[in-house]
Amino acid sequence: MSETPWLTIVGLGEDGPEGLSPASLEALAQADIIMGASRHLNLLPDLTGSKITWPVPFADGLPILLSHRGSQVVMLASGNPFWFGGGSVITRYLKPKEWRALPAPSAMSLAAAALGWPLERTQCFGLHANPFAQLRPHLFPTSQILATMRDGAAVADLATWLAAKGFGATQIHVMEALGGLRQRIRKVSAECFNLSDVAHPVCVGLEIVGTGSIVPLASGRPDNLFQNDGQITKRPIRALTLSALAPCPGEHLWDIGGGSGSIAIEWLMAHPTCIATTIEVKPERAAQICENAAQFGVERLQVVIGSAPTVLEGLDVPNAVFIGGGISHELLKTVWNALPSDARLVANAVTLEFEALLSQWHHSKGGELLRIELANAQPLGRKRGWSSTFPIVQWSVSK
Structure with missing residues (x-):
């Protein structure tokens, strides 16, 4: 049997250890160090491993993680660490035999399942750290978009941005804590957005409607x-x-x-x-x-x-x-x-x-x-x- 890598990247849902695979549960039980966001660490039961809160900004956690080479380390991530997650950022510093990943359903998979949207035909974006302008070429009637958001305030900002671009009639599905006990899904148009209690973690589903200008696909845009x-x-x-x-x-x-x-x-x-x-x-x-x-x-x-x-x-x-x-x-x-x-x-x-x-x-x-x-x-x-x-x-x- 091959030796277990020192780093295991575990995808965690909003219900914590519930639903995790036996391999993920075993990795958590045997870990010397468990690193993750505070909300992830708070979902865990008492374990023997030492818990370290991943700092903000994300890059500041890399040297801390790498300093524990040689120990059995679990890094916690949301859902699938390689679907708009930090998995690829971590593994570029490691050799292939140093790590393994045990993913859970991603936020995009959970969102598509909740809305009944075909994921293979839905545009997906990670807007928790990227500008809304990435959506600009994809704003056209009938377009369906899934995007992770930084926090509740960012959802309100996105609604304002969509309205300013002429797509205020867009329907926004606001999806909080998907897959957990706190899961909540609400729907509101961008121009009438009035939700002030949107909680993190949150992602949105956008059904684009409006009369804003559409960016053509062919070279030689207006x-x-x-x-x-x-x-x-x-x-x-x-x-x-x-x-x-x-x-x-x-x-x-x-x-x-x-x-x-x-x-x-x-x-x-x-x-x-x-x-x-x-x-x-x-x-x-x-x-x-x-x-x-x-x-x-x-x-x-x-x-x-x-x-x-x-x-x-x-x-x-x-x-x-x-x-x-x-x-x-x-x-x-x-x-x-x-x-x-x-x-x-x-x-x-x-x-x-x-x-x-x-x-x-x-x-x-x-x-x-x-x-x-x-x-x-x-x-x-x-x-x-x-x-x-x-x-x-x-x-x-x-x-």
Whole structure:
């Protein structure tokens, strides 16, 4: 029989040890140290192991836990520690043979069972430590969302946020202490939210209803969704640019000349594992980019203030680069040398000088040179005519 790891992560429901597996009960009985939140520790009967309350913030408990290597330690977690829990945070510091997990039903499973929602078709979020803006792309009529919340006050804040986004008619199922004796489920609309006694732990089920703007799924979202001072890659050009950049899961983008951040933000929206770094020389625009990223729930966007190519040194290697302004031979040379094999480069030029430069690089490196000319219908006296925009030359190439 293999040796028992020193750390056992036990998922605990709101009814305490009731319903735990024999393995979980045995781990608790044999533990030298039991660490967990005070509410979890209070659910336990008298045990021989020493109890240690996990501190706040969560990260402060890691060195305490690791200092007990060699003892038999039980870490208590809510439900399934690897479903919006702290399990993955802990195990990244451990070798595979050092730990085991004994999960219980997660809050999401209990919530779906209580509401009769198909969990595989329900969007799930951990909002106890994340911004509400993560929900923004998922706000559309008929959408069903489950989310864990920090506390009762956060539920009220979420209702206010939903109403401000135009989804005040959304039905909020407020679910407290699911699976325990204190379980309580109430339903109220976001715009009429008046519950002042919501107790922790709490999660919510959202049935989205309202007339707020819906974020489209396709690249080239409406320009008015992005705060900008006029420096923005317009919607049709942005769609063509992102198509050329071709984001794939886990890839890293350099967005040089961020402007409003629209290219980098839509890159991040393509997949939750995509990462992006945007370079912007003007601090006020950099701040605007951060605000736009927050509105779309992609605050993982890294914003670097400075001028390329100087600030590119030391950045993580990209899989794709977009140059939206300030094109120069020096910048292209620096970017080209930084690109690994098979990485993509896309550059948009408006002026004749930049167009000539891209033509030279296209002749030298290959790829595709595309001239984009657009015209919009505008009033012309009593009738309408075409108003042409400046043509854009786009060079896209895979190294």
